[in-house]
Amino acid sequence: MSSSIVFIVYVNDAPEAARFYADLLEIKPGFQTPGYIAFDLGEGVDLALWSGQLDGLTPAVPRTSEVCLALPGGPEAIDGQFARWVEKGVRVVSEPRDEVFGRTFVVADPDGNLIRVAPVD
The missing domain is CATH 3.30.720.120 (Signal recognition particle alu RNA binding heterodimer, srp9/1)
Structure with missing residues (x-):
């Protein structure tokens, strides 16, 4: 492997x-x-x-997968990263919220691909 x-x-x-x-x-x-x-x-x-590789890739097409950035530091680190990315003008898909695995949020790249931020497991 x-x-x-x-x-x-x-x-x-x-x-x-x-x-x-x-x-x-x-x-x-x-x-x-x-x-x-x-x-x-x-x-x-x-x-x-x-x-x-794909014709007509648009942000409007629903995505069923995501890239996840796992951050150390707890909820404060997640909220801080959200604030920094919002300042950069990223498109927010879901604002910070608590899930079963911890604090998380999702943004999208210009093509609509999802990027999740969550705590390190």
Whole structure:
């Protein structure tokens, strides 16, 4: 079995999406081509943005999966991250609320892909 995993997010414009994710996550891509850009998230884990695979990808299409950023620090850290991202102008899908696993919220990238923030398990 592979010792690495890549989470692929389909986007319309990989370079534009990469600018959004780089700003949001405050990291730089580790690998770039015109249609595929990957971010190293830690040992054996990458987030890749891939364009050209789906025609007509729009934010209005319902999404059934999400990328989740797990933060340490409890509810205050979650609420603080929400405030910082709102200042950046992200589209909020659901505001911070308490769920069975802790405080969480969801935003969307420009293509409508969901990004959840939740506490570290």
